[in-house]
Amino acid sequence: MTNRRHLVIPGIIVAVLSVIWDLMVALVLNIPPGYATTTAADQTVTSQVFAIIAGDVGMAVVVFGLYFAIQFSRRGSVVDYGVASRARSNVPLQAAWIGSSFVLVMFAAGFGVVELEGQTAPSLVVPASALAAGAQHDPLIVQVIGQQWQFTYRYPQYGGFETQQLRIPTDRLVQFDVTSIDVTHSFWAYQLGIKLDANQGSNNVGYVYVTKPTLINVRCGELCGLFHGYMTNVGDQAGQALSPSDFSSWLSYAEATYGPEAKNLPRFALVYYPQPLIFAP
Numbered sequence: 001m002t003n004r005r006h007l008v009i010p011g012i013i014v015a016v017l018s019v020i021w022d023l024m025v026a027l028v029l030n031i032p033p034g035y036a037t038t039t040a041a042d043q044t045v046t047s048q049v050f051a052i053i054a055g056d057v058g059m060a061v062v063v064f065g066l067y068f069a070i071q072f073s074r075r076g077s078v079v080d081y082g083v084a085s086r087a088r089s090n091v092p093l094q095a096a097w098i099g100s101s102f103v104l105v106m107f108a109a110g111f112g113v114v115e116l117e118g119q120t121a122p123s124l125v126v127p128a129s130a131l132a133a134g135a136q137h138d139p140l141i142v143q144v145i146g147q148q149w150q151f152t153y154r155y156p157q158y159g160g161f162e163t164q165q166l167r168i169p170t171d172r173l174v175q176f177d178v179t180s181i182d183v184t185h186s187f188w189a190y191q192l193g194i195k196l197d198a199n200q201g202s203n204n205v206g207y208v209y210v211t212k213p214t215l216i217n218v219r220c221g222e223l224c225g226l227f228h229g230y231m232t233n234v235g236d237q238a239g240q241a242l243s244p245s246d247f248s249s250w251l252s253y254a255e256a257t258y259g260p261e262a263k264n265l266p267r268f269a270l271v272y273y274p275q276p277l278i279f280a281p
């Protein structure tokens with residue numbers, strides 16, 4: 001067998017396995033968190049890209065390793081160190097190794113910079129097509145309040161009513177103002193692709209733009225006490241992103257139902273402090 005064949009045979013195996021893996025990642029595997037928001041879609045695509053690269057590189061390492069181990073192992077014979085030194089002085093082999101490592105590392109760095117850049121401004125969360133169509137720039141504001149052990153949601157633009165379930169519209173920028181009235185919690189809205197810490201006395205702001213109606217599973221992402229594990233809005237209690245018309249009918253319902261209670265709530269503020277503020281020594 002010529003030397004070249006020892007590269008071609010495992011190379012073909014790697015190529016076939018890689019195509020199967022890449023198609024699975026792109027078409028079959030449901031890589032989280034999905035495509036409900038632009039942020040979530042970004043994360044999903046990033047995970048797909050890196051699953052493809054990592055899978056292909058991993059496949060190559062395993063296949064070439066196994067192939068050479070089987071092909072060149074000589075049980076009981078004297079090790080031929082000449083093979084190793086020939087590989088070391090093989091310029092094309094070394095160049096290919098260093099070159100491919102360089103390309104992979106530079107790609108990861110470049111991709112990371114571009115993706116991070118895309119998440120630093122709320123206007124970049126809105127899809128370009130919606131911006132071109134003149135999407136509303138005034139965001140719907142939802143205040144997320146964490147407390148032991150549940151999240152509540154306040155809608156300050158609509159009289160400050162408060163609900164136990166999250167409802168937001170599609171096709172509009174949503175601004176979350178996240179705070180806590182006791183200990184540190186974290187508002188993790190899985191399908192939205194966001195996780196925002198809820199700290200007492202501070203207002204943590206994040207944006208999402210939902211592109212299609214979806215259920216929203218919310219969990220507390222920060223160990224916050226005995227019932228932390230139950231601090232969820234999932235199943236029947238899951239939040240929802242509704243179409244604009246469904247959302248506005250929900251708004252009228254919610255304003256009528258929860259609005260009268262709003263006067264019994266603490267006045268709306270961006271931040272809250274645990275009560276009492278001063279503890280006995």
Ligand SMILES: [Cu+2]
Nearest residue numbers: 185220224231
């Ligand atoms: Cu919590």
